[in-house]
Amino acid sequence: MNLAQVVQYCLSGVTVGSVYAVVAIGFNIIYSTTGIINFAQGEFLIVGAMTAISLSRVVPLPIAVLLAVLVTTVVGGLVERVFIRRVRDASILRLIVITIGVSILLREGMLHVWDEKVRSLPYFSGTEVSSISLLGAHISPQVLWVLGVCAVIVAGLTLFFRFTLTGRAMRACADDRMAARLCGINDSWMVTLSFMLSAAIGALAGCVISPVTQTQYDMGAPLAIKGFTVAILGGLGNSMAAVVAGLLLGLLETFMVSQMAVAYKEAVSIVVLLLVLVFRPSGLFNRREVSALRTAP
Amino acid sequence: MTGPRRYWPVVAAAILVVTLQIALSVCDAAYYMTQITMSAYYALVVIGLCLLMGYAGQASLGHAGFFAVGGYTSAVLTTCNLVAWRDTAPIAWCRSLGLVFERQDLYGRAVLAFSPWPALVAALVVTGLIALLIGLPVIRLRGHYLAMATLGFGLIIYRIVLGAQTLGQADGISSVPPFRLIAALQVNGRPLYRVQNYYIAWAVVLVVMVLAINLVHSRIGRALRSIHQNEDAAHSLGVNTYRCKLATFVLSALLAALGGVLLTHYNGSIGPSEVTVMKSVRYVAIVAVGGMANLWGAMLMGILLNFLSLRGVFGTYDDAVFGAILIAMMLFAPQGVLRIPGRRAFSSVLAGRSHD
DSSP, X not given: OOHHHHXXXXXXXXXXXHHHHHHHHHHHHHHHHHOOOOTTHXXXXXXXXXXXXXXTTTSOHHHHHHXXXXXXXXXXXXXXXXXXGGGTTSOHHHHHHHHHHHHHHHHHHHHHHHOSOOBOOOOSSSOTTOOEEETTEEEOHHHHHHHHHHHHHHHHHHHHHHHSHHHHHHHHHHHOHHHHHHTTOOHHHHHHHHHHHHHHHHHHHHHXXXXXXXXXXXXXXXXXXXXXXXHHHHOTTOHHHHHHHHHHHHHHHHHHHHHSOGGGHHHHHHXXXXXXXXXXXXXXXXXXXXXXXXXXX | OOXXXXXXXXXXXXXXXXXXXXXXXXXXXXXXXXXXXXXHXXXXXXXXXXXXXXXXXXXXSOHHHHHHHHHHHHHHHHHOOOGGGTTSHHHHHHHHHTOEEEEEOTTSOEEEEEOHHHHHHHHHHHXXXXXXXXXXXXXXXXXXXXXXXXXXXXXXXHHHHHHOGGGTGGGOBOOOOOEEOSTTOEEOOSXXXXXXXXXXXXXXXXXXXXXXXXXXXXXXXXXXXXHHHOHHHHHHTTOOHHHHHHHHHHXXXXXXXXXXXXXXXXXXXXOGGGSSHHHHHHHHHHHHHHTXXXXXXXXXXXXXXXXXXXXXXXXXXXXXXXXXXXXXXXXXXXXXXXXXXTSOOSOOTTSSXXXX
């Protein structure tokens, strides 16, 4: 493998890895405030991308993406309001089973709205054949979009959780919900907000990755599995570690695919998941399972 | 329920099975029996999952994967053609033990393949090992980890099935031979064998039910229930909670594989549609409707809902119906629809106990 190939694989690994990281952060946000693993997290990406694809036929691309993010945010909020809030005192397992049901309903809903066709958003800049040369490797400008948007999402969330009142209130809820409530924080709104936030970043990630990987109604579950692997790898609730873990998994997956059949690509992440669960269930970065949403390192 | 009283439902079910068969034959609607037979094999998966979810308190989203591992292992072993190696030592040895048998395929070519019995054993061993491999690390952790790990396992199996040449990729494996049990009894999907297979399937289901009921009322069953009520208390009283849960997980995977093997021989084929995540979720939904820790509820719902689905009652909303059922049950009736009011259910995973 020469240098150009290595660069090529690295970039492609980092691209998918950053999307996994965003999915993992979505898991983390909801996990931190509620303790739920939201199985519908992968579906948020697909809902976002599909909505943007449909809207991009009538409005310019940036507006389509913006509207898609808004729509998905509303969907995320509705999921919490309609399904989760009703039984919020139930056991975690019951809540998780509900999110499984929600993911099925979203997927089947999408199947009936957008059928089985593989679709994709147009490239944000340039076309599918335009490429930028870098150290002998050729990358699509869309890769830069993916990396940029994911970086903005991570940076934005960090700032949000550190410096805004709402962000701090959410962290307070994650630390100790009862104490937060006693301080006058509207904790049930914070839970709704965490679902909306997860849905929003998911939708945005779904939109930027759509031109590269394309979008089909049932692509949510594999994404969710990888996002979960990444979240566990970084330690549940630790979003900064999730970014590192996401890039790691992305690179690992890409280099493995270069060595073996594409069909077994999915196997890489589940093997990683099982290995992590065996040896380091609290994550690579040696934090115990924190329920706090500490995005700062 | 103590003593023989707990077996009354088995007798009632057996009478019901016979009555139903006679009624269907008299009404000239014998074709329903085909779907009932298939549903019965799916019900095996559901019974296993019910033990796991209702009694061991762990959710699995990969039971379609175990079903497929069983079905595909058996299908591969009974359709692989060993004629080219007929005279090599291992095959000759297998022949002398009666592990392989010769038949002719559709085109009259000689096919030498493993017999269904050794294939069944192999399928169960493979499934058991895989379940052990997943369960060993994951069961130790509480809560949702098993659900995610098994979901991932299911997805891998799906990819492997679609990608591997020997597994027929998207076409699956067809022309799987009938499963000759003993003498004239065989698991065979031909209309000629319909009534016979109806009874074979029900016999298997009822035997498994009796075993499951015994298990639930045994030492292990009591241990599992105590884990449910309070895992730490059970642990401090000397219950090996880890081993109990692991054993239940492996057992439920084995039941899924058994269902897979029998249905594959009954249908004469198996394909990737058996392995989708939706199939796994469907089994979870059925257990939820049955009432989690309710074996009879799970079995009846397993047969009823699979039967309706196989008849195509739900049309294109097949999967959506099961998703909706799952949510509705969890939101409004976590004890299942068959719960008799006033009778306290043994314990439910979902009865307001946090797992974290």
